[in-house]
Amino acid sequence: MSEQAWPMRLTVVPYVLLAGLTAVTAVIKRDQPRSLVIDLGLCALIGLWTLGMFTLRPARRTDHRAMAVFIVGFVLLLAVLVARDPWFGFLTPAGYFYTFVLLPWPVELFGVGAVAVIAGYAQSYAIPKTDVVGLLATAAVIGVNVVGMCLTGWLGRRGEVLSRQRKDAVDALTETNRRLESTLAENADLHEQLLAQAREAGVIDERQRMAREIHDTLAQGLTGIVTQLQAAETADDWRRHVTSAVGLARESLTEARRSVHALRPQPLQSATLSEAIGDVVRRWSALHGIDGQLTTTGTPRVLTPETESTLLRATQEALANVAKYARANRVGVTLSYMDRTVALDVRDDGTGFDPQQTRPSESGGFGLVAMRQRVEALNGTLEIESEPGFGTAISATVPVTGAGA
Template identity: 85%
Template sequence: MSEQVWPRRLTVAPYVLLAALVVVTVAIKRDQPRSLAVDLVLCALVGLWKLGMFTLRPAWRTRHRPMAVFIAGFVLLLAVLVVRDPWFGFLTPAGYFYTFILLQWPGELIGIGAVAVIAGWAQSYDIPKTTVLGLLGCAAVIGVNVAGMCLAAWVGQRSEQLSQQRQEAVDALTETNRRLEAILAENAGLHEQLLTQAREAGITDERQRMAREIHDTIAQGLTGIVTQLQAAEHAADWRRHVTAAVGLARESLTEARRSVHALRPQALQSATLSEAIADVVRRWSALHGIDGQLTTTGTPRVVTPETESTLLRATQEALANVAKYAQAGRVGVTLSYLEREVALDVRDDGVGFDPSHRTTSAGGGFGLVAMRQRVEALNGTLEIESEPGSGTAISARVPTPGAPA
C-alpha cells in the first residue's frame, strides 16, 4: 500500500484546536498554577504524541499496528484531560477523525466507542454524579453518544463494503468485456482466414475442374483434328480424313458449348430468364408463405448468359433479404425488357430500412455488395430505395448492346 497523503488542513486543524483549548485553559486557571501546570504538561504530551506518531511519520499512516498504538495513546491522554477539564471534550472530533480513517474494522468500532464515552462524559459534566438519578443521566448521555457514533461507523463500513463490491463487479465486467472483445477480434480474424482459404480452395478446385474439362474435351478434339489434317496431306483418300476432322471439330464445339453452359445457374439450363425467375418466385413464396408475383413487360428476347445469370442471382438475393428482414406480406417482382436494357425490380411492403446503414433490416451486408458488384461488372446500375415503415424497392438495370435501335 502506498504512503497515504493527507490534506494539510486536516493535519494542522487538531494542533490549532489544541492550541485554542490551551488558551482557554490558561484563561480559566490562571489563579490555579499547579493545576494549570499539569494541564499544560498533558497538552504538551498530546501535541508531542501527535507530532511523533503521526505528523512526522507519514509512512506509518497505512500501517495498522502503529496507528492503533497512536490512537490508544491519544484517547488515553484525551480522557485524562476531559476528566480534569470538561472543555477538552472539544478535542474529541480529532479522535473521531483519526479513528474513522486509520483503524480497520472491527477495531474502528472499539476506538469510536472509546471516543464517544469521553465525549459523553464531557457533555454531562454539569450533571451531579452523587445521586442515582445523576448517574443515570450521565449514563444516558454517554449511551446516546456511543450508540449514535457506533451506528454511524457501522453504516459507513457497510457503505464502503457495498461500494467495494460494486467496484469489484464493475472491474470484473470490464475484464470480461475486454476478454470478449479479444475473443471476438480473434474469431473475426479466423473467420476471415477461413473465408480466404475457402475462396482460394474454390478457385483452385474450379480451375482444376476446368483444366480437366478442357483436356478431356476440347484439347483432345483439337489433337484429333490436327492428326486427321496431317494424315490428309499424304493420303490419296484425303476427303475421308477431312470429313473426320470436320466431325471432330463439330464434336469439340458441342463439348465447348456444354462446358460453357455448365457454368450457368441450373435454373437457366432448360428455361428462359422469365421462366427461371417465375420458378424462383413461386418456390420462394411457397417456402415462406409470402405472396409473391412476377410481372414481365416488354418483348422477351435473348440476352447474354452473364446478364441472365446476374438478374437471376439478383432476384434470389433480394427475395432472401425480404424473407430475413423485411417482415413483408407481399412482394412484387417485375422483369422489364426495355429498348436498350433489361430491368429487374423487386418491391416489398415490409418495414423498410435506412439505406445509409448497410447492416440494418435490409440485410445490406455482403449480399447487396455482391449484387451491386455483379450488376456493375456488366456496366449496369443497382438502386435501392427505402425508408423505415415504407417498404423497400431494389432496381437492377443491365444494358443489352445487341438490342434493336
C-alpha cells in the same frame, strides 16, 4: 472526504483544537493556579505524545500496532482532561480522526467507541449523577454517541468496501475490454486469412470444375469426332460418319457453353436421370457399335441437380473409357435407387487393366480422377474393379439428398 484532506485533519487540526482549548482553560482557571498548572501539564503531555508518536514519525503511521499504542495513550490522556474539565470534549474529533484512519477494521470500532464514551460523558457533564434519573440520562447520552459513531464507522467501512469492489469491477471490465479488443484484432487477422484461403480454395475449385467439364465435354467430344473422321477415311458410307462427327461437334459446343455458365447438362434439362442415362447409353451404343443396356432398380426419386449431374457425367466418362481402351463387346449400366444411397454401376467385358498401375496423365488418366473428385465432393465413394482379360466394373455410390430423400 478527499485523500489530501486527511493529512491536514490528522497533523494540523488536533493541534489547533488543543491550542484553543488550552487558551480557554487558561482564561477560565486564571484564578485557580494549581488546577491550571495541572491542566496545562496535561495539555503539554498530550501534545508531546501526539508529536512524538505520530507527527514526527510518518513511517510508523502504517504500523497498526504502533498506532494502536499511540491511540490508547491519546484516549487515556483525553479521558483525564475531560474528567477534569468538560470543555476538553471538543478535542474528541481529533480522537475520531485518528481511530477512523489509523486503526484496522474491526479494531476501529473499539477506538471509536472509547472516544464516543468520552464525548458522551463530556456532553452529560452537567447532568446530576446522584440519582437514577441522572445516571440513566448520562447513560443515554453516552449510548447515543457510541451507537451513532460506531454506525458511522460501519457505514464508512461499508462505503470503502463498495468503492473498492467498484474499482475492482472497473479494473476487471477494463482488462476484459482490453482482451476483447485484442481478441477482435486477432479475429480480424484470422478473418482476413480465412478470406484469402477461401478465395484461393475457390480458385482451385473452379479450376478443377472447369478441368472436369472440359474433359467431360470438349475432350470426349473431340475424341468422338476424331474416331468418326478416322472411320470415314476407310468406310464406304463415309457420309454417316461425317454426319456423326458434325453432331458430336455441335453437342460438345453446346455442353461447353453450358459448363462455362455452370448449368445442368443438356440431357437432364427435360428428362429424369434414368431417362438421361438411358439416352446416353443408346446413343453411345449406336455411335460405337457396342451393345449397351441400362437397367434401373428400386424406386426412382428426385435427386439434387449436383447428384444427377455427377452420375450422368460418371456414365459418360465410364463409357468413353470403354470406347477408347476396353475393346469390349457388351456394356451393362445399372442405376440402383436404394433407401439412403443411389448407385451407378458400369461393367464391360473388355480387356481390363490393373487399377494399381493407373496414374493420371495428360494423355488419358484425368477422367478417373475427375470422376472420383465429383463423387467424393458429394460424400460418395467410387470403386474400380478390373483385371487384365476380365473386363472392368466402375461403381459410384452417392448419399440420397434432396426433395425425394
